[in-house]
Amino acid sequence: MAPRDEILTRPQIDEALAGLPDWRYRLGGLVTVYKTPTAAGALELIAAVGRLAEEKNHHPDLDWRYNRVFIRFTSHDAGGEVTPRDVDSAATVTKAAAEAGAVAEPGLYRTVEIGIDTPDPTAIADVxxxxxxxxxxxxxxxxxxxxxxxxxxxxxxxxxxxxxLHLDIHRSKAESGPALEKAAATGASMSSDHAPNWVVVTDAQGNRLCLCTEEGEQPRS
Known part of the structure; x- marks a missing residue:
């Protein structure tokens, strides 16, 4: 296990991201999406990322969708949080993507969680x-x-x-505006009491979802 003191604080993560415009912070990780000119180009980028990951012995979660590559770095041995290794790996991948002619589209990286209301999580978690x-x-x-x-x-x-049960849909704050506007345009009820951290959206039948951003999200020790 990596030392817990390796975990970066939010100010440290934000400082690092200022030099990594292709990347966003998301639930203990750094995420992005790269679009390549062709599907074959995406595979070449994946191969390059794989080689770099082997060299650094630090491997991302990676998903290939035609000519787009979805990438997430987190330090599993630090409890699924961001460490300097993630920042270094993200910077290295950024260079490889530029060499491959890829374009960053970090706003496409959405994360979905299921939330369950309960008075006692321990009573149901194992199920x-x-x-x-x-x-x-x-x-x-x-x-x-x-x-x-x-x-x-x-x-x-x-x-x-x-x-x-409700869904939490996580986007970066930088790209959350259009999603909020489109949700409001459907006629859904919008509660912005906790914005920009999250906005509660309720449909006409009372079903809820939350449109969330990284604002207020802190590493968990």
Missing amino acids: WRVALGYKKGRGGSLQDPHGRGPGLWFQETLTPNDNR
């Missing part, structure tokens, strides 16, 4: 963990060990909502 085949993650959340399914977290409350 969900076993049923989904998940593992315990940061801050008491549950995570797909292969990074495929959405994360799941428990919102502890003595007054659970009638609809106990």
Whole structure:
């Protein structure tokens, strides 16, 4: 396990991202999307990222979709938080992407979590963990060990909502404006009491989702 004192604080992460315009902070990781001219170019970029990851012994979560490559760096041995290794790896990948003629589209990187209202998370967490085949993650959340399914977290409350499950859709603050405008245009109820951290969206039948940003998100020790 990596020392916990390697974990970067939010001010340190924000300072690092000022020099990494291709990247965003997201739930304990650094994320981006690169668009290449062709699908073959995306595969070449993936191969380059793989070589760099092997050299540094620090590997990202990576997803290929035609001519786009979705990339996330986090330090699993530091509890799924951002360390200097992630910043260094992101900078190296940025150079490789530029050499490949790739264009950064970080706003396309969306993360979905499922939130469950409950007065006692410990009473139900194992049911969900076993049923989904998940593992315990940061801050008491549950995570797909292969990074495929959405994360799941428990919102502890003595007054659970009638609809106990809701979705959290995470975008970067820089790209959240259009999503909020489009959601409002559908006629949904919008509660901005906690904006810009999150906005609660409720549809005509009372189902909730939250449009979230990285604002206010802190590393979890």
